[in-house]
Amino acid sequence: MLTERKRQILRAIIDDYVIHAEPVGSRYLVDKYKLGVSSATVRNEMSELEELGYLEKPHTSAGRVPSDKGYRAYIDLLLDLKPVSQTDQDKIESFFNDHMNEVTDLVRQSANVLSEQTNFPSLVISPRYSDTSLEQIKILMIEPGKALVVVVLSPGIVKDRMIRIPHEIKQDDLHLISRIIEQKLSGQKLDQITLITISAAAEDVPVPEALLNQVLFEAYVSIKQAENIELYIQGTHRLLNHPEFQELTLARSFLDTIHQEGIVAGYMSEWESMNADLELTETNNPEEIEQLERTRREQPYLKENPSYMVRIGQEITLKGLEECSFITAAYKITNKITGRIGVIGPRRMEYGNIISQINFINYTLDQQIMELASGYDRKEDINGKEKEEQA
Amino acid sequence: MLTERKRQILRAIIDDYVIHAEPVGSRYLVDKYKLGVSSATVRNEMSELEELGYLEKPHTSAGRVPSDKGYRAYIDLLLDLKPVSQTDQDKIESFFNDHMNEVTDLVRQSANVLSEQTNFPSLVISPRYSDTSLEQIKILMIEPGKALVVVVLSPGIVKDRMIRIPHEIKQDDLHLISRIIEQKLSGQKLDQITLITISAAAEDVPVPEALLNQVLFEAYVSIKQAENIELYIQGTHRLLNHPEFQELTLARSFLDTIHQEGIVAGYMSEWESMNADLELTETNNPEEIEQLERTRREQPYLKENPSYMVRIGQEITLKGLEECSFITAAYKITNKITGRIGVIGPRRMEYGNIISQINFINYTLDQQIMELASGYDRKEDINGKEKEEQA
DNA sequence: TTTGGCACTCGGAGTTAACGAGTGCTAAAA
DNA sequence: TTTTAGCACTCGTTAACTCCGAGTGCCAAA
Incomplete structure (x- = not known):
């Protein structure tokens, strides 16, 4: 008690x-x-x-x-989240400049800021796009034999990829192909689009089948590639600034784990699908439980910012990271489509400060993404009238 | 003597x-x-x-x-470049797969391979594109307020960038604008294109000036962005595998320097414009000089591969890297347009092996780039006839 | 010019001793 | 019943000291 x-x-x-x-x-x-x-x-x-x-x-x-449990209690019961200082707020905001017009850039930049602000390595994963839908697909001839596929996903995400195509294919063919794919498949969930669906969609296109198939295949790969989850890691070198990693055997095992992209990405994305935080410290003392719950109710930040999540030490189930803490928050592209941004470091962290920073950066990122989505909106613009012109 | x-x-x-x-x-x-x-x-x-x-x-x-001079003599006089083992060759080649259709991907991938093969951090810089010329520019409407600018440079390099545009602008306007810019500016050196040239080129386009200017400005930024030199650093974590960096104060100063992108990029690109290696060990003994030169003539690899360059210890003029060696080679996109790929690590390196590796990787990269440039060429393709269809 | 021999140097490993920050426990005080 | 002063005990850290041995430089003989 x-x-x-x-x-x-x-x-x-x-x-x-x-x-x-x-x-x-x-x-x-x-x-x-x-x-x-x-x-x-x-x-x-x-x-x-x-x-x-x-x-x-x-x-x-x-x-x-x-101990792990000590930190856990600290975070759940004792945490005192102070607002981020004005200086820091300004600094963070200044990192996002007006020339970033892609969500990807914003997200990656957030990782930079986060690492710099916290002095820990930062990680970001992109949302899982597989259950979003295809909105547009354009194939743009660059030169004979070479084209650019532009895939637009429903939340306004744009991905593109160079492909090689048969020399015989002309710009008009590409136009035709992409228009028909778009017509038939736009609106479909990404994970429901297969090579077969695409082939079926384009079967009437008047292009020799051998050539057509090659283009369709590349288009298919481009779409599949668009749903890849991406992971960015920034500032790993800051790890060495912390005394627990003087022991470079630790530092090494940390870095080795972190650099096995698949593992961390898998872990984070799996995590993303959960939406509840871990149960608190295991206790079966009813009084204690009651108290924990009350405190939780009384911690306003948990309500205002239910998106951050902390994993401490053994709570992280990745080998090589048992001595670490992992603090993340979910950013959102839409209400349904969210990714995760976070820092990882030794368990000994200034949780209060770092959580505040991450919350604020996350908040700023969300703002920026929304602003992006809301479209062109410069100050010097006379944007009195709101247009709703859909193509 | x-x-x-x-x-x-x-x-x-x-x-x-x-x-x-x-x-x-x-x-x-x-x-x-x-x-x-x-x-x-x-x-x-x-x-x-x-x-x-x-x-x-x-x-x-x-x-x-x-000493530095010792290593220098070793490299200039005593180096015994053995061919890369078949196993390594296979391994390196297998890293480049058929789905990489952009030079950028190839180059970045080379950096990965290089770091993995040598167990050192690797660095790559993209070529300096400023003296290449603009070939195409396309502006593709994604949705009202949002467009994708695709810039194609003369050696077939494609760069793109999302922009925000006024909602009033229609796909046709974009078409018009990009076509006229392309007509008037294609063939111009990138560094000669300015906001003024662009505005002049597009002055007759029948689009309200305020709107037009915003698009032109974004197009301009996109072109300028295309000539940015890019720097990729891979495998910094491998640094810790080498005993000289147990002393983590060294490791830290190394990483700090390396992560100040501007500095290293500047250093490397400046270097790129030189094409002669450093003078050999300073000596004024004529006999010794004669001998060095002779050896140099007799080292076939220097002839076959004049592109690699080694900087040892104090020869590197970046503070924080005085204890390091830097081995690079120039890869080429065309004969004129070259970037640089290299590794950096402690002076104590297996120069012979690493230079061989880098030479081979560089060679492979050049091959891959050439193959890319030569266009679509699959095995199962009936490519008996060669087409020369220019748009 | 080469070599065996020998005195000398100096970092590293191992030992010992002193130190001191911190604990646990007990008994007295509050 | 809770708090506190006191005290013995633990144990990691640091410093001083010694010993060892790999390595050098130099000299005199081969």
Whole structure:
């Protein structure tokens, strides 16, 4: 059972450890945090906190260090989310300039900012586009033998890809092909489009079948490629700035894991489909549960920003990252289509600050995406009338 | 003056040091490399090599370590370039698959292979496109307010960019605009195209000026963006695999420098405009010079592959990288338009092997680019007749 | 010119001792 | 019942010291 004083002590220990990276002792604690009791009292409390699983001792004669459970409780119960400073807000906003007209750029840029603001490596995954639908497909002749396929997905996402085509194919053929595919398939979910559907759609096009098939195949690949989940990792080098990675065997296993793109991407995207946070610390003390729930209700940020998620230490089920924490938030392209942006680092993180930063960056990113979607809208424009001209 | 025996000893020392990363002593050397003389003799030779500047002592009672000049001599005089093993060749070739239809992809992929093959971080810069010319520009309506600008440069390079446009603009307008820009500006060098030239070119287009100007501006930005030099860095994490970077202060300063994109890109691209390698070791002994030159003439790889370049230690003028070596080769998109691909790591490198690898990868990349440029050419294709249909 | 011999250097590994921050426990005080 | 002062004990860290051995430089003999 966490009494108020225990919480206070737990918070103080974590706050301090997070900054200094050294086990914190009872004497130091009362001195520095004016706890108003003697070190002996604190020692007793700490001993109990340890028994409850919130703290650990590196060895007998050292101070205490938070455990996974300790961090978890800190985040769920004790977290004090301060607003991001105006300076930081300005800095973050200034990173997004007006020349970024693609969601991809915005998202990648967010990863940059996030890494820079937090001094940790950042990760972003693109949304899962497979259940969005095809809106347009254009095939643009670049030169004989070479064309550009432009695929537009329903939320306004544009992807393109160079293809090689038979020399015999003319611009008009491409036009025809793409128009007919678009006519027949636009509106279909991406994951329902197959080579067969496409071939069927274009069967009447008056182009020799051998040539046609090659173009269709490339078009198909382009569509499939559009639904690939993309992962960006930024700022891995900042890892070395943190003392837990002086031990370069750790740093190495971290980097090795992180660079196996598939693994992390898989993990994150699987995660994305969940929408509830982990259950809190496992406890079957009803009183404690009640208290946790109450606190949760009272933490406004959890309501205002239900999108952030924290995984601590063992909660991350990827080998090589058991000593890490992973903080992410979901950004949205539409209400249904969301990706995830986050940082990863040692468990010893300034959770409050980092969560605030990530929330704010995420918020800004959402804004930017919305603004993008809302179309051209410059200040110097006379945009009194709103147009609804659909093609 | 480097006698044959001195060379032999220098080579042995470097060969050994490069592998074991430990100062090599005289006794060990005669044992292992069967030099056929006593350790005392070798000691004398080593002492002289040190006086000549080819070797250094970490401290009195340690063995010798190569100096920058030592490595330089090794590369210029002693290098033994073995062909890349068949296994490696196969591996490298298998990295390039048939679905990469853009030079950018090929180049980036080369960086991956290179890093993987050498176990060092790799760097690539794109060519300087500013003195290539504009070939095509297309503006494709995606939806009201949003369009895709596709810029094709003379060597067949395609770049595109989303832009936002006034809602009033229609597909036909875009067509008109892009066609007229293309008509008037195609063939012009990129760096001669300015906002003014573009505006002048499009002055007769029957679109309200305010709207037109916005589109022109975006088109201009797109063209300018196409000439940006791009830099890719891959595999920085492999740095930690090398003992010189255990000292993470080194690793950090390295990574910090490398991640200041502007700096390295600037350095590499400036370098690209040079086409001669550094002068050899500074010596004014005419005999020595003569010998160096002769050796150089006799090193066939320097002739066959004049494109690779090595910078060792202090020869790199970027702060933070004084302890590194930088090996690069020039890949070509056309004979005039070249970029650079390379690896960077500690001075202690297996130069012979790495240069071979880089040469081979570079060669493969050139092949792939050529093949791309030659257009569609599948095996199952009946490509008996060669077409020359220009648009 | 080469080589065996020998004194000398110096970093690294291992040992020991002192230090001190921190704990746990007990008994007295509040 | 809770808090606190006191004290013995633990244990990692640091510094000083020693020893070892790989390696050098130099000299005198081959």
